[in-house]
Amino acid sequence: MLVAMTGTPGTGKTATCERLAEEGYQVVNLNELAFEANTVVGVDPERDVDIVDVDALCEKVSGLENDLIFLDGHFSHLMDVDISIVLRCNPNELKKRLEAKDWNERKVRENVEAEAVDAITIESLESVEETYEVDTTKRTIDQTVEAVLRIVQGQKEEYRIGQVDWSEVILDWY
Ligand SMILES: Nc1ncnc2c1ncn2[C@@H]1O[C@H](COP(=O)(O)OP(=O)(O)O)[C@@H](O)[C@H]1O
Numbered sequence: 001m002l003v004a005m006t007g008t009p010g011t012g013k014t015a016t017c018e019r020l021a022e023e024g025y026q027v028v029n030l031n032e033l034a035f036e037a038n039t040v041v042g043v044d045p046e047r048d049v050d051i052v053d054v055d056a057l058c059e060k061v062s063g064l065e066n067d068l069i070f071l072d073g074h075f076s077h078l079m080d081v082d083i084s085i086v087l088r089c090n091p092n093e094l095k096k097r098l099e100a101k102d103w104n105e106r107k108v109r110e111n112v113e114a115e116a117v118d119a120i121t122i123e124s125l126e127s128v129e130e131t132y133e134v135d136t137t138k139r140t141i142d143q144t145v146e147a148v149l150r151i152v153q154g155q156k157e158e159y160r161i162g163q164v165d166w167s168e169v170i171l172d173w174y
């Protein structure tokens with residue numbers, strides 16, 4: 001089973017995947033795989049992000065031998081996955097998390113806005129029917145891991161799309 005661990009940068013994909021790896025689960029960092037597999041085809045100078053050949057990377061991912069693999073990356077939902085888990089975070093909290101990473105103002109804003117409008121969830125739903133959301137805002141990393149494992153084990157009801165809604169947060173901005 002391939003599980004996408006996706007979400008806006010700063011929502012906690014890597015922190016969660018590191019904990020999963022500590023617990024013995026197989027985790028693949030998609031950014032690293034993209035470089036190893038030579039599927040990074042350039043850099044978007046305007047947004048300062050790598051451009052990945054998604055089809056070529058998809059082929060690499062599909063070739064991975066596995067019973068269960070978690071794919072860490074903000075475009076992991078574009079792979080041929082069985083389940084996509086979108087980590088979410090209240091945009092106000094996300095802003096703090098990204099500032100703590102020393103990201104510049106523009107990149108922080110771009111990502112806070114993407115989170116506010118459910119960008120990754122919408123994109124994930126376009127290709128992965130089995131898309132779920134876990135709100136990390138009031139969870140610890142261990143609790144996020146617990147939620148992820150519950151989804152994988154089939155206890156999905158609590159994590160169905162539609163429960164995360166940042167519209168009240170956005171209204172407070174104006
Ligand atoms: N419930 C949570 N789940 C995951 N990360 C969390 C949580 N609460 C706080 N964090 C923190 O948020 C940050 C997320 O960063 P990171 O894991 O690098 O995000 P991403 O890989 O999605 O860009 C980390 O510093 C992590 O410790």
Ligand SMILES: [Mg+2]
Pocket residue numbers: 013014015
């Ligand atoms: Mg990460």
